[in-house]
Amino acid sequence: MALTMSDVDRFEASRPRLEAIAYRLLGSASEAEDAVQETFLRWQAAEVERIEVPEAWLTKALTNLCLNQLTSARARRETYVGQWLPEPLLAGDPMLGPADTAEQRESLSYAVMALLERLTPNERTVYVLREAFAYSHREIAEILDLTEAGCQQLLHRARKRVAEGKARTEVDEATARRVIDEFLAAATSGRTEPLVRLLTQDAVAIGDGGGKVPARAKAFEGALAVAKFMRGLFKPGKAQQAQAGGSVVLYASDANGGPALVAVVDGRVFGVMCLEITEDGIAACRSQVNPDKLERATRQWAAAEHGEPLLRLF
Template sequence: MALTTDEVDRFEACRPRLEAIAYRLLGSASEAEDAVQEAFLRWQAADVDRIDVPEAWLTKVLTNLCLNQLTSARARRETYVGQWLPEPLLAGDPMLGPADTAEQRESVSYAVLALLERLSPNERAVYVLREAFDYPHREIAGILDLSEAASQQILHRARKHVADGRARTEVDEAAARQIVDEFLAAATSGRTEPLVRLLTRDAVAIGDGGGRIPARTKAFEGAVAVAKFMRGLFKPSRAKRELAGGSPGLHLTTANGGPALVAVVDGRVVGVLCLEITTEGIAAFRNQVNPDKLARANRQWAATDHGAPLVQVF
């Protein structure tokens, strides 16, 4: 059924919020775009004149599409090559969605998106709809076909799982910038000791190459192991330059609201290293180098000016 211009406009007015919901649910910008497009096809096939509240109808359709996708995604990730990390979104990307409250900002942080992978699909949906978009439990219950009491209980469990993985307090932007500067100086010094001092004792480093780019299948754990890995990562070599297609320049920006180092070769993003910086030190490095998960970051990067890199590596 062909839609009128007004009906298309009604959907397009909802698209940014739908994409932001889908991204938080799926951890993938490309999968979020596909889910929203499928929601549009459902909208196109529906008798839209009988839909009283298009936003509510579309949210329910999209959320259930994402829940179905999450179930199949879990099976796919069991066969994923190496560690799986979410697709990073750089500063200014509209898919990041609302960032007016601390809860909204945290819900899209790279660290929390990684933690959401531990939740059941229903826990993830309730957490996202409540924490990031402030849906009342009455509406969440209608979207997920639950009782309000069940929605509240699910949110309590989800918050606890996320809080258990986020026991530290993050630092402000100025302090984070200083720590990043110190990290770059230490990482390029060729010495392990300065790096160890910047890390928490239980720091971790995780890389996602998706089988396309070499990355360790298990995380590095502990300050010493992570420091040694970072020292080796920043050590120049011809093999690394050939793999990256040149000598990457590192730019400091934000990804998912947190500090990130973007590795760029000839204007092309080849990696996004997200740092989790707390009052105790750097707690985690999450490095996305899978080219399939950098397509949106590349589009966003190409659309803005970034100046000279902080440092040239390899």
């Protein structure tokens, strides 16, 4: 039976929530869009008039699609070139979803999005639905066809694994911006010592080039190793300009609710470096430079207002 306009409108009203759920589950905006579109096709094929609670039906259909995707993604990422990082979303992107509570903001952060890759598909799903969207254990149990007790155990394990990988308490926005300014000044000074002082002793630097942009296969670990890498990364030169395809302009921005540096080349987002800033210093620099994972960021960048650039690199 063909959908009525009312049925279509009901789905479209749910689309933002479905996209936000799918993004947090999959870590990819493009895959989230595909999952939501497939959910619409299933909605189109269903006997909609018999569905008592459309929102619950749609959430379950989407979640099952994402679970299948997560299972196959594990195999794909074993052959992924280099480090795999989530697709960053810039401030104002509707796919970011709710960020009203501390739990919602934390589950959205780029650091936690990266940590979610360590969870099993079921653990990740329970964590996202509970922490980010405040679904009850009863609702999650019905979505996953599990018991409430089973969901509670999954959530307990997920929270523990996320907590084990998290850095110290993050700082406020004003402090984060000051640290970004200091970080750029240190990175472009040509010296290692100022950078080391800004980093935690166990700091890491990770880059995702997807085999399309050069990025080290292994993370840099330790303040000194990260500082040396950053000193070279921000060193002006023709080689860097050729790699970027033009002059790189750096902006302070916000990605996944946290501080980030956005590198722009001729209006195109060339890279997003998400900084995990804690009371002890910068604990992680996670850089997304895979062009396939920056298409949405480029569209968002073009449509949004942004301040003056911090620096023109080369």
